[in-house]
Amino acid sequence: MSFDYDLFVIGGGSGGVRAARVAAAGGAKVALAEEDRYGGTCVIRGCVPKKLMVYASEYSGMIEDGRAYGWDLENKGFNWDHFKTKLKAELDRLEGIYRNLLKNSGVESFDARAKLADAHTVELSDGSKKTAKHILIATGGRPWVPEFEGAELAITSNEMFHLERLPESILIVGGGYIASEFAGIMNGLGVKTTQFYRGEQILRGFDNEARGVVAAEMIASGIDLRLGLNVEKMAKEGAQIRVTDTEGNTHLFDQVMFATGRKPNADNLGLEELGIERGKGGEIKVDQYSQTPVPSVYAIGDVTDRVNLTPVAIREGMAFVETVFNGKPTSPDHELIPTAIFTQPEMGTIGLSEEDAVKQETIEVYTTSFKPMQQSFAGRAQKVLMKLIVSQASRKVLGCHIVAPGAGEMIQLAGIAVKMGATKEDFDRTVAVHPTMSEELVTLKTPTRVV
Numbered sequence: 001m002s003f004d005y006d007l008f009v010i011g012g013g014s015g016g017v018r019a020a021r022v023a024a025a026g027g028a029k030v031a032l033a034e035e036d037r038y039g040g041t042c043v044i045r046g047c048v049p050k051k052l053m054v055y056a057s058e059y060s061g062m063i064e065d066g067r068a069y070g071w072d073l074e075n076k077g078f079n080w081d082h083f084k085t086k087l088k089a090e091l092d093r094l095e096g097i098y099r100n101l102l103k104n105s106g107v108e109s110f111d112a113r114a115k116l117a118d119a120h121t122v123e124l125s126d127g128s129k130k131t132a133k134h135i136l137i138a139t140g141g142r143p144w145v146p147e148f149e150g151a152e153l154a155i156t157s158n159e160m161f162h163l164e165r166l167p168e169s170i171l172i173v174g175g176g177y178i179a180s181e182f183a184g185i186m187n188g189l190g191v192k193t194t195q196f197y198r199g200e201q202i203l204r205g206f207d208n209e210a211r212g213v214v215a216a217e218m219i220a221s222g223i224d225l226r227l228g229l230n231v232e233k234m235a236k237e238g239a240q241i242r243v244t245d246t247e248g249n250t251h252l253f254d255q256v257m258f259a260t261g262r263k264p265n266a267d268n269l270g271l272e273e274l275g276i277e278r279g280k281g282g283e284i285k286v287d288q289y290s291q292t293p294v295p296s297v298y299a300i301g302d303v304t305d306r307v308n309l310t311p312v313a314i315r316e317g318m319a320f321v322e323t324v325f326n327g328k329p330t331s332p333d334h335e336l337i338p339t340a341i342f343t344q345p346e347m348g349t350i351g352l353s354e355e356d357a358v359k360q361e362t363i364e365v366y367t368t369s370f371k372p373m374q375q376s377f378a379g380r381a382q383k384v385l386m387k388l389i390v391s392q393a394s395r396k397v398l399g400c401h402i403v404a405p406g407a408g409e410m411i412q413l414a415g416i417a418v419k420m421g422a423t424k425e426d427f428d429r430t431v432a433v434h435p436t437m438s439e440e441l442v443t444l445k446t447p448t449r450v451v
């Protein structure tokens with residue numbers, strides 16, 4: 001049977017674009033459909049604009065620090081319109097790059113929504129049908145807001161990049177990556193920021209001590225972080241939103257942003273008709289090669305809800321191409337993934353938290369907390385944390401947790417050592433780079449505790 005294409009990819013985000021162009025570069029005839037902007041969540045409404053907003057928000061503190069170092073600086077405030085115009089231009093540029101990457105690698109792209117018509121056919125929103133030997137679903141996810149009275153007044157991270165004007169006050173609901181990152185951004189930009197998190201401590205699942213340091217520093221920098229608290233209902237009051245919390249108190253905010261998790265984009269894709277199963281959260285269920293029970297249909301990235309990170313979606317896309325087009329069955333590696341949370345201060349982490357490691361075996365915990373030289377000179381009380389979790393039996397470093405400016409950069413490199421199976425003694429043999437913050441990782445002499 002002959003097909004229009006060897007591969008049809010649905011979704012032009014990080015994972016889909018990478019799979020499409022690598023398959024095409026290897027000689028496959030490839031098409032891709034994207035209903036929105038090319039680049040997906042990461043480039044258009046996630047990692048990239050978020051990081052640019054983090055940079056923007058950090059300058060307020062830098063101006064103060066600069067003065068402490070002797071610079072004659074005046075802070076005349078932040079111009080949201082200026083930033084937004086530049087951000088739009090930058091995202092247009094990046095989207096252009098994504099489109100060109102596809103074009104230059106010979107991928108035919110369709111600006112259309114696509115769904116499965118059968119195991120080898122995709123139907124585009126203009127009604128046309130395309131056949132392909134393989135179909136890859138890489139449609140990502142979207143923010144989810146729980147149902148309650150007044151939920152329609154909430155915005156999500158999607159809208160944060162397009163605000164008409166910067167609010168004077170904002171409530172951010174949730175305690176995950178997105179809520180905690182945006183709390184730092186808004187606070188840094190000078191917005192009076194409140195964060196409600198229903199649990200005991202933000203960033204559930206990460207090392208307790210590390211998330212405690214992040215939360216304490218967020219509070220110290222001016223964020224009104226309320227733990228054990230949620231939104232009961234919301235109502236419009238003039239230009240503002242009146243929020244009733246779960247303790248019955250009410251508050252007024254200019255904006256309320258919910259970051260209460262994300263849902264896979266797997267509705268109306270024709271999956272059910274083909275017998276492709278979805279999990280409890282709506283995700284597409286796949287095997288270790290990202291294959292669905294329909295052999296010609298694969299899925300990668302957030303729509304499969306495995307590890308929802310851009311570089312993981314890219315790896316899953318590459319493993320798909322190796323498996324399907326290069327004859328080398330390859331499972332994406334989901335073990336020991338380093339990650340950074342761009343809170344202020346940043347957190348970088350790889351491997352097991354102390355709480356998870358201790359369930360597994362006897363561990364030595366090495367921690368140090370100190371005021372970094374740069375901030376300390378400027379008179380800031382901010383503390384950083386460096387922490388290693390070490391197996392007492394094998395001496396391997398099971399986890400590394402860093403809370404510090406630049407922790408994302410540090411954990412990428414520490415991550416190589418941990419991924420290679422480095423022992424504590426390997427860390428110790430490495431000469432310190434002085435004076436840096438990360439040198440502490442190779443000079444931790446005595447365990448803080450053995451548990």
Ligand code: NDP
Pocket residue numbers: 146173174175176177178179181197198199203204230259260261262307308309339340341342
């Ligand atoms: P998360 O799943 O990380 O966090 C969701 C948060 O919302 C949790 O704190 C959760 O609380 C809370 N929550 C869930 N339901 C409700 C509810 N009904 N009422 C109140 N609170 C609720 O989702 P995010 O949206 O923050 O991020 C989604 C994913 O995106 C992340 O898991 C991550 O993989 C990725 N991401 C990665 C980034 C990075 O690499 N730097 C940055 C941003 C996103 P509880 O803990 O109690 O369940």
